[in-house]
Amino acid sequence: MLSRIAESLFWIGRYVERADDTARMLDVHVQMLLEDPWQEEDLACRSLLSVMDRPAPEPPTPAGRRYVLTTLAYDSQSPSSIAGSLSAARENARRAREIISSELWEALNATWNALAGQVAGVRPHDFFVWVRERAAVVSGLVDSTVSRDDAWQFLVLGRSMERADMTARLLTTRALAGPNGPSWITFLRSCGAHEAFLRTYRGTASDERAAGFLLLDRLFPRSIVHALGQAEECLTGLEPVTDRASLDDARRHLGLTRTSLEYRPLSAVLDDLPSQMEQVQRACAAASEAIRGRYFPSGSPARWQGEAL
Amino acid sequence: MDLFADYPAGAAWDEMVDGQQARGPYRQVHQVLTAMSIGDVRVRADSLARSYVRQGVTFDVAGEERPFPIDVVPRVIGTDEWAQVAPGVSQRVRALEAFLADVYGPQRAIDDGVVPRSVVVSSTHFHRAACGIDLANGVRVHVAGIDIVRDAAGGWRVLEDNVRVPSGVSYVLSNRQAMTQSFPELFAALRIAPVADYPRRLLAALQAAAPSGVDDPTVVVLTPGVGNSAYFEHTLLARLMGVELVEGPDLFCAAGRVWMRTTQGRRRVDVVYRRVDDDFLDPVVFRQDSLLGCPGLMTCARQGTVTVANAVGNGVADDKLVYTYVPDLIRYYLGEEPILANVDTWRLEEPDGLAEVLDRLGELVVKPVDGSGGKGIVVGPFATRAQLDALRARLLDDPRGWIAQPVVQLSTVPTLVAEGLRPRHVDLRPFAVNAGDQVHVLPGGLTRVALPEGELVVNSSQGGGSKDTWVLGDFWVGESRSAEPVAQAVGPREVASEHAVPIAANPHDGSTMVMQQQQQQQGECEEEPC
Numbered sequence: 151m152l153s154r155i156a157e158s159l160f161w162i163g164r165y166v167e168r169a170d171d172t173a174r175m176l177d178v179h180v181q182m183l184l185e186d187p188w189q190e191e192d193l194a195c196r197s198l199l200s201v202m203d204r205p206a207p208e209p210p211t212p213a214g215r216r217y218v219l220t221t222l223a224y225d226s227q228s229p230s231s232i233a234g235s236l237s238a239a240r241e242n243a244r245r246a247r248e249i250i251s252s253e254l255w256e257a258l259n260a261t262w263n264a265l266a267g268q269v270a271g272v273r274p275h276d277f278f279v280w281v282r283e284r285a286a287v288v289s290g291l292v293d294s295t296v297s298r299d300d301a302w303q304f305l306v307l308g309r310s311m312e313r314a315d316m317t318a319r320l321l322t323t324r325a326l327a328g329p330n331g332p333s334w335i336t337f338l339r340s341c342g343a344h345e346a347f348l349r350t351y352r353g354t355a356s357d358e359r360a361a362g363f364l365l366l367d368r369l370f371p372r373s374i375v376h377a378l379g380q381a382e383e384c385l386t387g388l389e390p391v392t393d394r395a396s397l398d399d400a401r402r403h404l405g406l407t408r409t410s411l412e413y414r415p416l417s418a419v420l421d422d423l424p425s426q427m428e429q430v431q432r433a434c435a436a437a438s439e440a441i442r443g444r445y446f447p448s449g450s451p452a453r454w455q456g457e458a459l
Numbered sequence: 460m461d462l463f464a465d466y467p468a469g470a471a472w473d474e475m476v477d478g479q480q481a482r483g484p485y486r487q488v489h490q491v492l493t494a495m496s497i498g499d500v501r502v503r504a505d506s507l508a509r510s511y512v513r514q515g516v517t518f519d520v521a522g523e524e525r526p527f528p529i530d531v532v533p534r535v536i537g538t539d540e541w542a543q544v545a546p547g548v549s550q551r552v553r554a555l556e557a558f559l560a561d562v563y564g565p566q567r568a569i570d571d572g573v574v575p576r577s578v579v580v581s582s583t584h585f586h587r588a589a590c591g592i593d594l595a596n597g598v599r600v601h602v603a604g605i606d607i608v609r610d611a612a613g614g615w616r617v618l619e620d621n622v623r624v625p626s627g628v629s630y631v632l633s634n635r636q637a638m639t640q641s642f643p644e645l646f647a648a649l650r651i652a653p654v655a656d657y658p659r660r661l662l663a664a665l666q667a668a669a670p671s672g673v674d675d676p677t678v679v680v681l682t683p684g685v686g687n688s689a690y691f692e693h694t695l696l697a698r699l700m701g702v703e704l705v706e707g708p709d710l711f712c713a714a715g716r717v718w719m720r721t722t723q724g725r726r727r728v729d730v731v732y733r734r735v736d737d738d739f740l741d742p743v744v745f746r747q748d749s750l751l752g753c754p755g756l757m758t759c760a761r762q763g764t765v766t767v768a769n770a771v772g773n774g775v776a777d778d779k780l781v782y783t784y785v786p787d788l789i790r791y792y793l794g795e796e797p798i799l800a801n802v803d804t805w806r807l808e809e810p811d812g813l814a815e816v817l818d819r820l821g822e823l824v825v826k827p828v829d830g831s832g833g834k835g836i837v838v839g840p841f842a843t844r845a846q847l848d849a850l851r852a853r854l855l856d857d858p859r860g861w862i863a864q865p866v867v868q869l870s871t872v873p874t875l876v877a878e879g880l881r882p883r884h885v886d887l888r889p890f891a892v893n894a895g896d897q898v899h900v901l902p903g904g905l906t907r908v909a910l911p912e913g914e915l916v917v918n919s920s921q922g923g924g925s926k927d928t929w930v931l932g933d934f935w936v937g938e939s940r941s942a943e944p945v946a947q948a949v950g951p952r953e954v955a956s957e958h959a960v961p962i963a964a965n966p967h968d969g970s971t972m973v974m975q976q977q978q979q980q981q982g983e984c985e986e987e988p989c
Contacts, residue, residue: 154967157965157967158965161964161965161968164963168962181639190951193951193952194951196951196953197951197952197953197954198951199953200953200954200956200959201954201959202962203954203959203960203961203962229962229964229965229968230962230964238964238965238968241968242965242968275640315960322954326951326952326953326954327951328951328952345698345701347701348698348699348700348701349701350701351701352662352678352700352701352702424954424958425958428954428958428960431960432960435960435961435963438963442966
């Protein structure tokens with residue numbers, strides 16, 4: 151497969167997952183501001199923006215709900231907003247059209263076509279629901295129409311790495327929100343994990359277990375450990391072990407983080423949640439770089455210097 | 460136009476509007492509604508209905524699945540009003556609990572002449588099979604739904620008790636969820652007591668009722684199956700408690716215990732929260748043609764290896780003739796005065812009562828003693844001559860089977876109907892969970908509303924709707940949230956910029972140079988078609 155195509159596939163996986171996760175995160179955030187009038191809206195919004203590494207307005211100007219939604223949901227230029235990442239996913243799909251199935255392309259293209267209407271027309275909650283549904287359609291088509299060759303590996307690799315990264319950010323927002331923040335139950339709901347969690351722990355739920363579920367559960371597909379494990383499997387699938395003494399960089403970054411979460415006592419992780427989650431995000435970024443270096447060598451962008459006579 | 464401009468002053472006590480003004484608890488709701496146009500209100504009502512169809516919140520009427528109707532205007536109960544209702548409900552549950560323990564045990568109340576023996580043993584739901592069963596924590600009424608109404612003066616009265624398998628709590632949970640989405644501004648402005656912890660409390664109460672010696676009890680919800688009208692509720696409760704939802708054939712009894720069939724082999728069941736009527740529970744003891752139960756369940760319950768919740772035979776306590784004795788039972792067992800009064804009721808067994816009722820049949824409500832869901836009720840003023848004659852014959856034939864009550868002018872709450880907001884009659888079913896050491900009353904409950912004008916029967920099986928019921932907790936505002944400085948110190952923090960991890964993007968996205976060149980290339984091709 152061409153490196154350029156592989157890179158596009160990798161990024162389709164990442165962008166669609168990013169839109170999905172951002173929608174989930176913002177849904178919790180907006181709901182919390184609505185339900186709890188005592189929340190400091192400005193502080194809560196600044197906190198969220200900082201987690202997403204987006205600039206907040208200078209202090210006298212409040213960073214309200216509207217600003218957050220514009221920046222993280224509706225901005226069609228920035229790849230870290232929902233609209234932006236959906237557009238970017240469609241751009242990448244356009245470059246890889248001959249590889250991906252028509253159904254997958256149409257799902258991405260239809261999403262992009264409907265985007266303007268969705269951004270303008272509906273209440274935030276309905277927009278988030280729509281985004282989640284579109285992401286589910288894409289992910290379902292990836293599962294049902296893409297052969298399990300390298301194309302699938304790259305799509306799922308991107309999705310898994312993005313999921314680990316975004317779940318880490320989601321957990322960071324909870325850790326930073328302090329005791330008045332939304333409950334862990336709300337976070338479980340936003341990840342679609344509430345029922346799975348209840349079935350696992352049969353109602354004897356505690357905050358610690360809820361956090362542990364999103365961090366460490368081996369069976370729930372949105373937990374960080376599961377997502378990292380899936381990414382590692384994809385990397386293994388892309389390149390079965392040749393050098394028996396060492397691993398490639400990307401797998402090393404992901405595996406190190408996964409095991410450090412898995413083998414550390416849960417209480418130690420929770421006491422230090424923001425920095426632990428930062429580790430996860432940094433590992434994902436480093437692995438992403440390593441994957442780019444390994445699989446998508448683009449060479450330096452060629453620039454015509456002109457012939458010096 | 461003001462939504463309330465043409466709101467008619469009904470004959471009954473209206474909970475929201477008093478003349479031109481809104482009553483205390485409804486002030487904000489009234490304000491928000493007044494600021495809206497009828498179109499806005501309808502948009503919200505539509506979004507509520509759509510969300511119900513999507514979630515599958517349905518009620519089965521004669522085999523047809525319909526979205527459960529939820530009205531857009533909430534029912535609001537003030538802090539002080541609730542401070543009367545909640546203890547009243549809890550008191551009633553405690554008295555009924557004591558009565559059941561007595562009836563199926565020493566029968567002191569009968570010996571002491573509080574309740575006639577004939578009333579107890581002639582109840583269709585008095586089951587001898589339930590006598591002498593010891594319960595692990597002594598609880599028989601794990602869940603109760605006490606139907607209460609407000610009369611023409613605004614006072615609360617108990618209409619009936621439900622201690623068999625009271626249903627409707629799922630609509631309390633889903634109504635609340637739907638309303639938070641539709642009226643975020645009201646939830647922001649008011650402190651409304653949350654209802655979401657009901658499944659947790661129910662599970663705790665069921666686990667507390669497990670046979671002694673079981674340290675991690677397995678609880679299941681037993682449903683008659685998808686054909687049942689309350690199936691939605693059964694799935695919702697099982698889902699939110701994280702327990703198995705079983706049908707009769709999933710269970711079997713062996714070695715004196717109840718088991719369920721799983722892919723991992725049999726698994727012991729300790730507590731059965733059954734939503735199946737007594738008669739169908741165990742074909743060995745009750746109806747032999749029942750396919751919904753589990754043969755041998757009663758034997759296991761008697762041996763104390765499984766707890767059935769609510770207990771078998773509870774129906775004797777919500778028999779409508781026993782209802783007339785409940786105030787006496789409260790005084791007898793608890794030594795307290797009833798907090799919530801009954802509706803005046805004639806016992807037709809007493810010759811004087813029967814004579815008076817037959818005389819005034821046209822102005823009374825007559826109910827069968829063992830009915831539920833509004834079945835068989837005859838409202839005198841709305842009945843035809845022929846209906847009344849038929850009723851008269853039935854009363855003479857079986858006076859034990861009926862009670863009569865004056866027509867209670869149930870309070871009204873504004874409700875959205877085709878013409879706009881109109882007063883419609885409501886009742887309230889608060890739910891109580893008895894964990895043994897404490898009776899917890901869910902703040903709010905199911906408000907049912909009779910949608911046709913003047914209709915007084917509110918049951919959902921009779922085409923009634925529902926309203927989300929808000930119990931205000933103003934006290935909460937003043938107390939724990941007043942400590943602002945503390946709250947600020949621990950409020951949301953930011954990630955320091957050196958710890959923020961940027962969100963990456965495909966470096967090849969939007970590389971404008973390349974795009975321009977590609978477009979240019981394309982342009983040149985078009986100039987020279989070949």
